[in-house]
Amino acid sequence: MTDLRVIGGDLLPPAAERRHLLAVGDLTADDVARLLATASSFALSQERENKKLPTLRGRLVLNIFYESSTRTCSSFELAAKRLSADTMTFKSSGSSVDKGESLKDTASTLSAYDPDVIVLRHPEVGAAQYVAGVTEARVVNAGDGKHQHPTQALLDLFTMREAFGRLEGLNVAIVGDVVHSRVARSLVQALALVGANAVLVGPPALLPEGLAPVSYDIATIADADVVYVLRMQQERMLAGANFVPTLREYTARWGVTPERVRQGQRVMHPGPMNRGVEIDAQVADSDAALVVDQVRSGLVVRMAVLYDLLTTGPVAVESAVGVA
Amino acid sequence: MILVGREGADNVVLRGARALDPVEGVDAIVDVRIDNGVIAQIGTGLDTNEHRVVDGAGLTLTPAFIDPHVHLRTPGREDEETIATGTAAAAAGGYCAILAIPNTDPVVDDAEILRGLRARAASEAHVPLGFLAAITKHQDGAELTEMGALADAGAAGFTDDGRPVAAAGVMRRALQYNAITGRMIAVHCEEPTLTRGGHAHAGAVAEELGLGGWPSLGESLMVARDVDLAGETGRPVHLMHLSARESVEHLRRAQAAGVRASAEVTPHHLCLTHEAIRTLDPNMKMNPPLRTEQDRAALLDALRDGAIAAIATDHAPHSREEKDVPFEAAPFGVIGLETAFSVLYTELVEPGLLRLETLLERMSAGPAAIFGLDRPRIAIGAPANLALLDLEGSWRVKADGFRSRSANSWLLGRRLRGRVRMTIAAGRVVSDS
DSSP, X not given: OOOOOOTTGGGSOOOOOOOOBOOGGGOOHHHHHHHHHHHHHHHHHTTSSOOOOOTTTTOEEEEEESSOOSHHHHHHHHHHHHTTOEEEEEESTTSGGGXXXXXXXXXXXXXXXXXXXXXXXXXXXTHHHHHHHHOSSEEEEEEETTTBOHHHHHHHHHHHHHHHSOOTTOEEEEESOOTTOHHHHHHHHHHHHTTOXXXXXXXXXXXXXXXXXXXSOGGGGGGOSXXXXXXXXXXXXXXXXXXXXXXXXXXHHHOBOGGGSOTTOEEEOOSOOOBTTTBOHHHHTSTTBOHHHHHHHHHHHHHHHHHHHHSOOHHHHHHHHHHO | OOOBOOOOOOOEEEEEEEEEXXXXXXXXXXXXXXXXXXXXXXXXXXOOTTOEEEEOTXXXXXXOEEEEEEOOOTTTOTTTOOHHHHHHHHHHTTEEEEEEOSOSSSOSOSHHHHHHHHHHHHHHOSSOEEEOBOSBGXXXXXXXXXXXXXXXXXXXXXXXXXXXXXOHHHHHHHHXXXXXXXXXXXXXXXXXXXXXTOOEETTHHHHHHTOOEEOHHHHHHHXXXXXXXXXXXXXXXXXXXXXXXXXXXXXXXXXXXXXXEEEEEOHHHHXXXXXXXXGOOGGGOOSSOOOOHHHHHHHHHHHHHTSSOEEOOOBOOOOHHHHSSOGGGSOSOOOOTTTHHHHHIIIIITTTSSOHHHHHHHTTHHHHHHHTXXXXXXXXXSBOXXXXXXXXXXXXXXXXXXXXXXXXXXXXXXXXXXXXXXXXXXXXXXXXX
């Protein structure tokens, strides 16, 4: 019998201790700086003809999505592929979940494939923490209910830094349905970590108290460098809850229209957009909009997150990029 | 008789324990002899009369506890708790009597169902057990139950606990009509349009975690309504599991005005705040929710001065599958019978926040008086309802260590001081460790 030799095994950076990315609150300012630096390195690699790096060859990244997603799911899948990891995407609809399988059993069943990372999106707060407790894999929270969506916050920071060349001191107005938004909860914490300022703008019942300063007046956005627009999440609003009287009234008072966007401001939106509701189509398609940049950032930031969880950090990044 | 349980009477001599009954004014190291289930003699050097002798040296003998708020899950969810397991848990926790909540399947809203349960309790209950009946049919808040027939069949009182009586007019009629029974009406105070979709106290922690808020006002608005209705109808009302300082203020205002309003508080609301849910541990999810430090302090103050006269566990067993899910998906409630005394002793008495005598009174004489039950006491001629406590001993709470059929405790893994060594209920030794 011949010796088994793992081809390319010497390219794998040393395995890191088991960590998760469940919430922005778990990160320090240093962690954010390291992840953004790693993402920048990967961004360079993505300008080459051969965009694939061998770094995570042989690793398995498992996407488990209990809620619909276009951007997050595809970007994690591509991020893993660009790092040469194997990927599997599991969507709850059309699976055993429809037959009543519990999150515990689904997570355990899929863990039998020995994933290195599980990327989880789930409609309930606490789902990512829960899965981290029942599997051996590292867990990345890709959204749990209204709680957290940390990779979105990181990609937003990356996008802002690309656009402005800095993060510290940036003023960000987050406009719209904040109360139902995991994106906003993660972003407010992330902005605080890098020394940027957030203000929440929208109708009273849609702005939580205590996260950041609030304003009910759309004119407040004039002071911001970034106008960050959120979708009205009608699917999370209980019938008859009366958060706003009508969408028409919402759009009239808080819709982000060309008249309300100042010269030099940049406009972001985590998607999916409801054009004509929270954001005017002209704004969405204007040069001020960074929406497509956000999607591009999502790929390299998620590459950085996967890489960071499975390796020891930035030193190895340079060599990984160099080898490829 | 309101309480039912298995028959029997033991002969025991408890030797050399510190007998402590704050209501009777007893505090002495003595022997207590129980003849045929009744306290026959208290003194030193008592004859054993061939009774079983229990060495109480270094231990504390007190009136056993009464829990007015236990979800026994029977009928309907016997996989979570049964009459036998729930009362065994009560015995292990030092309780000589408990009252079961009627939010079962079916709801205890009919005398026939109540009679069936009482018959089962007579053969299965390890400690005497009383059953509260529903205020409204199916607990849907619309039509009153036949309170007269239910009282005749042995209802210990009335509650729609688990749900509020949302309509003020229905609550007013219930208080009025209940005059014919003389039993207590106990209310779960929750204004449903303010708490819908709520998973945690509406405050900084819930905002940060993205959990729907269950505001203090959702409770206190109904407390204000119910004490005012009690005042207007001249009837007593008991407020269950208070959680908010505003509720305590309404309670105090009513009591000062002469309204017969009583209240209970749970161990978890006395020991925890909403900070505990940051771990997203489903065993920290309660209804009403854990609130702020100011709320906890107001509840403790009210317990100390007697505005809140009873400690109730709101023992709420849930199956492992039901709690083994993400926080937001988990049902509300925790078990409490086997840990109540120990955790309150550890968290409140040992640090000097509450006198032992006050704790003992609020776990025994307090709830007895509210529900018109005989007060457990250390006195010659009284039926033996006693708990023998080891205040020095400590123990670790473990998921596989419960007599309860469920293990959804917020104290898993915690080491607690104060151990129940023996419980005597209605003259029988029901727990002995």
